[in-house]
Amino acid sequence: MIAKILGWAKGAWALVTRPATHLGLGFLTLGGFVAGVIWWGGFNTALEVTNTEAFCIGCHEMRENVYAELKTTIHFTNRSGVRATCPDCHVPHNWSDKIARKMQASKEVWGKIFGTIDTREKFLEKRLELAQHEWARLKANNSLECRNCHSAESMDITRQGARAANMHETYLFTGQATCIDCHKGIAHRLPDMKGVPVGPQPGVAQAPHGTSPHGG
């Protein structure tokens, strides 16, 4: 058995390393190029398909828990009709970061296959842990996915309520806090928050990444 596999591997290796006898160099390079384009296009298309809301809510875990909750919030329904879809907030837009997140998501495929959160009860039990992963991610990248739409540069605090303007001026513009520090649970319901700090925590907030125009 082992000898058979070894023999097969040897044959394959010889096939790959032996110079082509019948095919021209031009055919091989051009053909390789075209095949590469097709492969890359296919890969990217498939990647983009996994980056749509329809794909996310294809599983009942997402459709019946987090998506159902999103639908009542301002990120789904509002006066101007602009809305955020799942990947807008949960998948980084930069290619390399996106690929890194997609590789992490293979764990979620595992979870789907083995039914880690396939009932409401299991989901609620795991909810705090899942939320903490997202909070940690947004905290680490300085709320990048929020800032893809909400930029501090374009934020006209004179158009905000006095409370909001004051908080943004004190904590956001100075880089003492990032969006997710205060705005947890804006698009989904929160888990049991006992012991989880909510609100600006100037003591523990990290230094700004230089994305704030008023950063000091």
Next chain:
Amino acid sequence: MRRLLITALAALLPAAAALAAAEGPGLRGTSFPTVNEAPAIAKETADDVKRERNYPDQPPVIPHNIRDYQLDLNVNKCLTCHSREATGETQAPMVSATHFQDRDGQTLGAVSPRRYFCTQCHVPQTDARPPVDNMFRDVDSVMRQGAPAEPQGGHAAAPAKAPAKGGGR
């Protein structure tokens, strides 16, 4: 028997119609069979300005939007700003000290469970016009100008039930 009933009903029908017509426009503004156009949805008051209380025990009303504020077993969004520890950072008014007492008057370390659900008493306001004018006058204006010349047993007899001046929710 059945026939009798139908005849009686048929006899009553014009009478009922006449009654409805005679009653004229009530709170609805039109007579009974017309379908009213839905009134426009009132705008929320969100100017962050404290409202005067109509009597000392009135729960202060909320001068801001509370859309999507989660208030359940898991989390109380109001307390992220109005809790004792948060008020330094947020400059929001602290929950009143009475809210730390249980029903036996024992002061607890945190907001008492019976006071946990803020919107049971504190409500945001809108610019909706109440369909019936509110006759309530606060105690100071009554003391200054004397009791109102309203008929006895009218609205003025039960002032304590009057809602906030800013209109209902």
